[in-house]
Amino acid sequence: MDMLLNPLNRWRRLRDDIPVMPGAFPLVGHLPAIVCDLPRLLRRAERTLGSHFWLDFGPAGHLMTCLDPDALALLRHKEVSSALIEEMAPDILGGTLVTLDGSAHRQARDGIKAAFLPRGLTEAGIGELFEPIIRAQVKAWRDRGEVAILPDTRNLMLKLTFSLMGIPAQDLSEWHRKYRQLLQLMVAPPIDLPGMPLRRGRAARDWIDAQSRQFIRDARARAARTGLINDMVSAFDCSDGALSDDVLVANIRLLLLAGHETSASTIAWMVIELAQHPELWDALVEEAQRVGAVPTGHEDLAQCPVAEALFRETLRMHPASSLVPRRAMQELQLGQRRIPAGTHLCIPLLHFSTSPLLHEAPDQFRLGRWLQRTEPIRPVDMLQFGAGPHVCMGYHLVWLELVQFSIALALTMQEAGVRPRLMSGVEKGRRYYPTAHPSMTVRIGFS
């Protein structure tokens, strides 16, 4: 087999009458193919097994994966639970709102969501806060002339996220260190010994949580700290029902995590696409010159339709969250199948985002599909952010930062008479799970 599948495991089996994809390895199941080659794995499974099949996620067990567009309705289904996410990543996502259901979820989300709506972002001056950081980063790229794009966009996103949180400048290097250790929890083997990633990652999580508790105390004491945490704490304290500070602490951790890798990957893909499509770069430069400055408020975004189309089309072609796990609480009808209660489900956003059933010529990077549309954006047009009660809270923030980034990039490079150019291949080294991203080694030149 040419994919990362186990050649010794070729037999077709059924679980609950649904075929299991052959090729799983002991312990890690299909994870090597899911991480490195998800689109081909899904296509092969669809061709050989049909629209419903089991994939083996190694330690997380088997998830029934459904390629029928009916699967998208699961995101809004009352009898479908997100608690499986906590079981799959207990150390990193435990207690966060992405793992909660029903009223517990609503209460936690209601307590903090206002800060992430356009009004909350505008009142907190997030656009003004981000603009100089983004400008400095793209100027540094222009001066360096060539960059490994993903490591640099990850750095940029970390700077933006920490500034959003109002983390004081003198603490940034310690936060960077702890944050990197926290991320290791995503891939840490389950060995809890001194010096191992699991032990270090848990210690980093406890450190970050302790800092967040201090932030919350400071915000309540009206200490002179700015940032979204202050706004979240006030909104949280005003919300109905008494939630413990543990909920707030866990969700500050979630916010640090949720926006970092996803946005960094999207910005990296955006630059790669611009480097591959000179005509798109020209259209973006024309728009940037017309608006003349990096927008800072949501009301300014309407003046940047090319940058907005670039944001939407990049996410459509390269959705950073490729798969969403859920659990069926009751027996469900899914496409042509009955799914027993308790089934672990995988909703492959990546598949739908690039499906010919939902998009014309889905493999082509076309800004026209957004620029020429006359109807408003529908939930299916932004399915890369999920849907239903758990739809991404960072949507308006990402929209703002990606438009700011693309206009800043176009203005800065145009002033210097340079444009992005792809200096290496892009197919090798892409990853699709847990977050999808281009290879760490893709290089972009500015000349």
Ligand code: HEM
């Ligand atoms: C391109 C960037 C992003 C993508 C593709 C993305 C994608 C997603 C998706 C697919 C979900 C739904 C998960 C589920 O249903 O289980 C989600 C949830 C969430 N996202 Fe994002 N996200 C992005 C950026 C951000 C940012 C910047 C933030 C905030 C700083 C953020 C905060 C959240 C939160 C808090 C949730 C959980 C919402 C809930 O459970 O109610 N995301 N995101």
